[in-house]
Amino acid sequence: MPAADAPESRDREPVERAASPASSTGLASGRLLRSAAFRWFLGGQSISMAGSAMSPVALAFGVLELTDSAAWLSAVTTAALVPMVATLLLGGGIADRYRRDTVLCLTSLGAGLTQVGVAFLLLAHQHPALLLPLSALNGIFQGLTKPALRGIVSNLAAGRGLQQASSLVASVRNATRILGPTAAGLMTACVGGGWAIAADAVSFLLAAAFFARMSLPDLPPRTEDGPTMLGELREGWSYFSSKSWIWTVTLAFAVFNAVNMGVWQILGPVIANGTIGAEGWGLVLSARGVGALLASVVMVKLTVRRPMAPALSSMSLAAVPLILLGAGVNAFWLAAAAFVAGVVSEFFTVVWETVCNTHVPERLLSRVGAHDEFWSFVPIPVGQLSTPFLAAAFGTAVVAVTGGWVAAVAMLVPLLVPSLRRIEINRNDD
Template sequence: MPASEAPEDRDPQVPEIGALPASSTGLASGQPLRSVAFRRFLAGQSISLAGSAMSPVALAFGVLEVTNSTAWLSAVTTAALVPMVAMLLLGGGIADRYRRDTVLCLTSLGAGLTQVGVAFLLLAHQHPAFLLPLAALNGIFQGLTKPALRGIVSNLAVGRGIQQASSLLASVRNATRILGPTVAGLLTASVGGGWAIAADAASFLLAAAFFARMSLPELPRRTEGGTTMLAELREGWGYFSSTPWIWTVTSAFGVFNALNMGVWQILGPVIANATIGAEGWGLVLSARGVGALLASVVMVKLTVRRPMVPALSSMTMAAVPLILLGAGANTFWLAAAAFVAGVVSEFFTVVWETVNNTHVPERLLSRVGAQDEFWSFVPIPIGQLSTPILAAVFGTATIAVTGGGVAAVAMLVPLLVPSLRRIEIK
């Protein structure tokens, strides 16, 4: 609940466990796979993520193949990112107001159709300028999807089942990241990145079919003259802004994401193109996936009572690959650092999702999650657009190493908040 509504005898800085969902759709606590709805959601996500894991490598090297321009790569990725970030807050309101399975079905269908267009343009070797409107449409659909994904686990799990469900989903996501980038690198090197994007498009469309069959319970009928969407969005902002343990972490990740995405996503393929190649870069990304998979599997069983201190402290290791990238490390050392980064990043992700799903009221989850993602994603376009400029002025290596150091420090700042250090998972 919002801090302003907390009982007078309770510290308003300490988070309160949110109300459990009215219906768990037949899911027994701690046994997520017994739920038909969860299995269908897991299947849909597995298929979608398998395609999406190939997309970044395919798109990056597909654009570089046509233009050999860092600026165009930055423009295409930013064209998708800006609309996605812009739609997050509206997406949070929609996901808390309507059935989340319906939202996921419609947005997956839209994303699949836009990726069909992107695949066609890459296969036809058209100029990247034609990709910009399709990238923007895809970003809109992704912005509407993310808040629904942040809130749907609470509709499918209760109690300790929340962390187990989150860990299972993370395991699948990371399993696809192991093979996806490598397959994309091989496809790009042999027949071009368009075919990997085509597979991503097919995965979105098939996932939409699974989401359509989840059949979550209908939401209570809204009465005439009830709460408006704008009022609900203000309520979500009120909870977010009055809860220091949320917004401090969000702010830290705003800094981290801008540096990480700018260096890793923009400078990374450029450096790799001149050193370890598309195949080597795919192996580095796959190594990160292996580490993340290991962490997510362990987290199915492991519960840390007060997890935020180790989760944030370990995230400093996620900045090491940026430093090694700038230092000109070879494939082996980059892959090793990426593996460790995958472990610590997934540990934090599962912890953060579990903490939010158990300490934020269910009816606010998508809106609060949208605020979290919006403010942590807003700096990313700044990082992506400024990185090539800064690299041209100060040098690629200097920007990569400095960015990694600043990103590591940012992860430690939220630990100054007492309420964050006291958060527990019971």
């Protein structure tokens, strides 16, 4: 019986994912960087992530240059976020149904063209309402991109090479998160936010050219009586909902994300403004980015046989900065906690991507990944909208400290699932 269809009780370990025509091309860690397909993928991702790391700063200051209105900035960012989340599940079905390199090429091309439009509107000082449909389109392309990215590593790597590939991509992502905002700030200050958005547009278009060179094998031809897109989406949900080791982690992160995004992003600057100041807050954010970069570099070589227990246990430390934020500690201790949070968050990210790529059937990876992201992202607006009201009722310090403890406990709850604790990563890579 194929792994995708094998029944699994709560006490069984997940089984190794079944091979497929696409996944059979994956390379072990010793040959990963010698693969032209992986180099084209890593190059495209590097360029795309560099532009995406610049985009938030460039867009924020570009819109403020145009409108001098926080309300318009909120409208533009929300116009992209909502369609992105809404499109994730469809993106999972598309990425499992068609070649993922083709999906990435087309979505990167679409995202690049929408950013060209945004850059033009900002540079031409057009009415900000015209930005809304372009932002929505960009969000749709991002929603279609994310599931393809979750699944494509299994087409390019195998065995321990899966973790190495995830770690290399994470290292680039974290480096761009440190350097990208600074570059965007300098470019915005020198030539304006519109030109920084134009640079992001170019990065998407270049990434599309890189993805077009990957040349993954064609998928097997579909038969006339094969499943429809709707049937495949139902299959993805059925698999996701039947695997307690997956959905318990997703629910834990739904709680963690709602609390973390509400407290850290909304209350964080407010509390910092009255304690450590903007300079101290910038130091804290940078410390988290450095910790994440360090962890992703180390994870290229580090292998843990049964990684989920240490990954989830350490993730509870990512909630410590919320508690210290509410306690009003100085910038040094908050930065130290943020550094640790960056380390453990990236450790978990690499482990989770490796585990999913190892134990979820390749043909279902994007659909399962889309459900994982969708259900963990949906509560974020709830946390962001409710946190100010809770802070007004109970005080910012109480909400931050309580939220930190709730987030920490949420990370430990999935460890109650025996099959999750026993998951192994294949150590035989050659």
